Amino acid sequence: MSRYRNLLLFLILATLWGSAFVAISAGLSYIPPILFAALRYDIAGLLMLGYAVYAVEHWLPRGRLEWTQVAVGAVLLIAAYHAFLFVGQQNTTAAAAAILVSLSPVLSTGFARLLMPSDALSPVGIVGVVIGLVGVGVIVQPDPANLLTTGSVAKGLVFCAAAAFALGSVLTRRLDASLPIETMEAWSMLGGALVMHLVSVAIGEPIEPAAWTSPEAIGALAYLSVGASAVGFLIYFDLLERLGAVEINMVSYVAPVVTAVVGWLYLDEVVDTATLAGFALIAVGFLLVKRRAIRREVGTVRSRGSSE
Incomplete structure (x- = not known):
């Protein structure tokens, strides 16, 4: 029964996170990109903070190391990732954006090896990273004669989003502040939203009154904030504990x-x-x-199955 439950939650999470890219494209027709991303995490951050207060005792970061971890998460995992993604997705398809973002687990491994030279990538691992980057090139299809076409720049920004998320994932793990993931995510969301609001004001993004009366815009914002972010991360936390990081990474490919x-x-x-x-x-x-x-995870799953 537990196996079917995990599979169902995995498919729900993939559906929430996969359809989120479509909601982003829909909302971008009404709300400026960085402001849109900031509003998403105003709501999601408050919901996640409420959950952290309920679920864990250590819901408020303490000390410099914990706040540093939150700051890295806010700047890279939330602000940089979503600013690049939302701006880039104005001029590329939702599917192309989702596929480029799926490179994050590959880039995370590359960044981890660069930041920890003693744990170098094997030759096969290096080939894997190179193949992943070639995949990005195939999607972007850069024209050497005109590298600044709208589509190429847009996809390049989405690639920067994936890189920012991958780097942020590695740095927050390296800090190892023993902060509950619920707490780290909640405060990173709120901090990232603040950073994006400041950027939005600095670049003078216009606020169109019509956006706040559009059912599609309000629906997209609500779906991203409550469904894809708040509910999605609650499912993610549950599956991370049950399945582990490798299996949950597969959601990026579904x-x-x-x-x-x-x-x-x-x-x-x-x-x-x-x-x-x-x-x-x-x-x-x-x-x-x-x-x-993956081999280790497969072996673990087989041993569980034989013992049941």
Whole structure:
């Protein structure tokens, strides 16, 4: 029964996070990108903080190390990641954005090895990272004669989002402040929202009154804040404890499938052959980079099954 429960929650999480990219595209028609991302995490951060207060005793960071971990999460995992993603997604499809973001687990491994030279990547791992980056190139399709086309720049920004998230994941783990993940996520969301509000004001993003009367804009914001962020992260916390980091990373490769289907149904977006090929390369890169951890997880699952 537990196995079916985990599978159901995994599919729900993939659906929430995959369809979130479509909600972003829908909301960007009404709300400026960085302000949109900031509002999302105003709401999600407050909801997550309420959950942290309820779920853990250590809901308020203490000391310099814990607040440093929160600051890194706020700047990289929330602010930089979502600012790049939302700005980039104005001029690329939701499916392409989801696929580029799925490179994050591969980049995380690369950053971890760079920051910890004693734990170097094996030759096969290096090949995996390179294949993942080739997948990005296939999706972006840069034109050497004109690298600054709107589509290429947009996809490049989404790639920067994936890189910011990967770097933030590695740095927050290295700090090892023993802060509960619920607490770290809640305060990072609120801090990241504040950073994005400051950036939004600094660049003078316009606030259109019509956005606040549009059912589609309000629906997109509510879905992203409550569904994809608050509910999504609660499911993520539960599965992380039950499945571990490697298995939960696989949601990054199911979510783009959901994005492609929902984007086609709701936005009439079509996934081209190059995007599919890039996704396949990124997935192969992930399997090569994480091959040892995946083998360990498969062995663990088999041993559980034989003991039941």
